[in-house]
Amino acid sequence: MASLTVTDEQVRGNPAKVIQPAWVRVMHWINALAMILMILSGWQIYNASPLFAFTFPREYTLGGWLGGGLLWHFAAMWLLMINGLAYLVTGFATGRFAKKLFPITPSGVLHDVRAALTFKLGHDDLTVYNYVQRLLYAGIILVGVLIVLTGLGMWKPVQLYYLVALFGDYPTARYIHFFCMAAICAFLVVHVVLALLVPKSLRAMIIGR
Template sequence: MSTLAAAETSASAAPAKIIQPAWVRTMHWINAVAMILMIMSGWQIYNASPLFDFTFSRDITLGGWLGGALLWHFAAMWLLMINGLAYLVTGFATGRFRKKLLPITPAGVIGDVKAALTFKLSHDDLTVYNYVQRTLYAGIIVVGVLVVLSGLSIWKPVQLHWLVTLFGDYPTARYVHFFCMVAICAFLVIHVALALLVPKSLRAMIIGR
């Protein structure tokens, strides 16, 4: 067997590189389920006392009524908080956030946004996040922290009055919570769209390779 043929055989026999470790995949899908449950139940809660001149269709809400929606919302909240905290601690402890999300520079973001808008943004190496991905993922972590803190303020405004004060007052905490939800929904739309445009990234989040 020639050297070239032997090399090709060895390369084909080698296992595919792990792109997304098991802990990332597990926590990612738990977060996704918890977030969808919270959004749908949150829309039902919003309908009970709307902030704006519209309500969400009952077809896309969860809980059936305010009491049922609150039960779903609180159950998903604990799941999201525990899993999200574990994800943050593990991400910082393993250095994944530092390696994946930094650095983020204005020039890099602008350059990659231009490349994305002209369909020239490369997705060849799934182990490296481009500046658009880094900005989105870092931003959604900040939004996730804000949505939890504002949610706690709304849930326990008397017991956590100091937290409400950080947002200014109770109505402001509600608005912050609502717009964080909007930001999360926008992120999910972009995230799913990118996954559909680059199917191998979705496969990596399912099987790791």
């Protein structure tokens, strides 16, 4: 005899669906914490030897001085590297990346950009990423890999000379590292704004459903 137990979701005709599995949620928030720590401590390090004619406000830096900024930066670096690597391996192994991020086509991106600019881009199905989301998420993964490689080369330029050589030289690696940081900051701003505009996506990243 079939069970007569009916959940609230079934009564409403809207069965609960897992949008973000537990491993995604945990690694997402760890990555977010690591990125924020690295950005703030990185600004402290930048201020000690600016690349451009500006410095970051002291109240938005972490570490208090160059040595403190370096300690925070290296600690967050290991957290980001280990968690980021686990995220990449799990994302590819489970097929999540193949399902969520690909394919990415120029025509699809242009179509969704036009839809977004005219406020016609829907967010009804959170299980499917639109082409703009696919491009941004795939791009930020590449930026993350690039910022780690340039950071390692800057950290150990003698021992890891081949990483420095990969980017040309040490000054060039610094510039690439800086612009990757700027790209991550821009991504975080857009990411937070979209989460506020579509609050159910934030809810899914917290409780999964």
